[in-house]
Amino acid sequence: MDGGAVYFPCACIWLAVFNGIEPNAANYVLLVILATFCFMGTAPVPNASLALIMTAYNAVFDTTGEPGGFGYIFAVDWFMDLSRTLVNVTGDTFVTAIVSGICPLDYTEEEELDEARNIQIGSSVGR
Secondary structure: OHHHHHHHHHHHHHHHHHOOOOOOHHHHHHHHHHHHHHOOOOOOOOOHHHHHHHHHHHHHOOOOOOOOOHHHHHHHHHHHHHHHHHHHHHHHHHHHHHHHHHOOOOOOHHHHHHHHHHHHHHHHHOO
């Protein structure tokens, strides 16, 4: 969910600047930590990040309620969601390609079948 982890702090910082709050170094660090952990468990449904943005903004910048400018984020979130999904899929594709290059599987089909049989035999013997 690297697309959301990039978008999340950017949206919170934009809201802070829009509302006249000057973010400091502690705010940035806290937003990075929150983005890392929040987007590990974000629901994979449209607009799920809106609740997290509101929660993090209020927690980091010590405010309550809906911040001014949140309507702008709400209005463009459908497009940003597409962009986040694109970044997520691209990142997953790159990681898969890198792992495939580092750990090549040079099995023939017969070797794979033999390995599968050994696993099945080993699991049934242990019972």
